[in-house]
Amino acid sequence: MSRRPSGLSRRLGDGAPVPFTGSLHPKSRPSPFLSIGLVLLGAFLIIGYLYNSASGRDSFHTLRFQAVGSSCTSEIFQALPYLKNAYGDSMRKILHVGPDTCTVVSRLLREDDTEAWGVEPYDLDDADAKCNSLVRKGIVRVSDIKFPLPYRSKSFSLVIVSDALDYLSPKYLNKTLPELARVSSHGFIIFSGYPGQRTFKVDELSKFGRPAKLRSATWWIRFFVQSKIEENEDAIKKFELAAAKKHYQSGCQIFHLKSFI
Incomplete structure (x- = not known):
């Protein structure tokens, strides 16, 4: 952000006469060397600003994209290979809970030896033919x-929930x-956004009933x-180890939790 130089003003007492420009001493006029120095300084500042803007443009747009358009539901697709390393055969019968679950279920059904179901917490007013x-x-x-x-109880080996719990108050989280945990046998996974990471559109408020x-x-x-x-420490270690090998860093918080015994 550029800074505007504040103008200097001469305070005049009430009733004090304003001097004519012609009566000013010649030495009060700005020096030509000072003017040249200010011009050069301004040029250097502009060049430095443009250089810094160019070098940081890519990272700025990346952060802006993550902040405005990111989705923890879409993050599931990025994390899928590492989830397989962490859970193995438990990935064969999955329940996804969250918005856009039709997309997640369709993607999971394309995986070998994988059964998938979904729970959409909100109305499907704009669902396409495949989702219907x-x-x-x-x-x-x-x-x-x-x-x-x-x-x-224990209908699924694994439950994955994304972009849904962020809209629930603690009162309802205590129930959900x-x-x-009840409907899963090998645990459940929560994908949740980071505080301050994302902003949500106005039309989402009408759909979800409250801001995330x-x-x-x-x-x-x-x-x-x-x-x-309880957190699933074994799954956490396997997931983090597999992710580290590929230098994968999630754009969302991922919690691995145990089912009730």
Whole structure:
């Protein structure tokens, strides 16, 4: 951001006469050397600003893209290879919970030996033909996750939830997290945004009913402890090791949690 030089003004007392320019002493006129120096200084500042802008343009746009358009649901596709390393055969029967679950389920169904189902927490007013087909077959269900999930206990080996819990208050999280643990047999995974990372469009407020509350890792871990939900340390280590080998860094927070025994 450029700084505007503040103008200097001469304070005049009330009733004090204003001197005519002709009465000013010749030495009060600005020196030509001073003017040249100011011009050169301004040129150097402009060149330096343009250089810094050019060198930092790519990183600025990258951060801006992540801040405005990022989605933890789309992050699942990036993390999928590392999830396979962490969970192995447990990736064969998956339930995804969150917005755009039709896209996630369709992608998972293309994986070898993988069964996938989905829960869409919000209305599917703009669903395409493929998504409507998944709903008709019962593969995808529209269900308010503030209430018990429409599945029996341990119906799935693994549950993945994204971009859904950020819209729930602690009151409802106390009900939803145990449900995610109940319907899974080998654990559940939460993809959540970082605080201050993303901004949401106005039309999302009408769909979700409230703005997202992006919470810190410290907040989530404290909440897990209070809810007596344990982190899956074994899965965490395997996931982080596989991700480190490929220099993968998630744009979202990823929590690996155990199912209730």
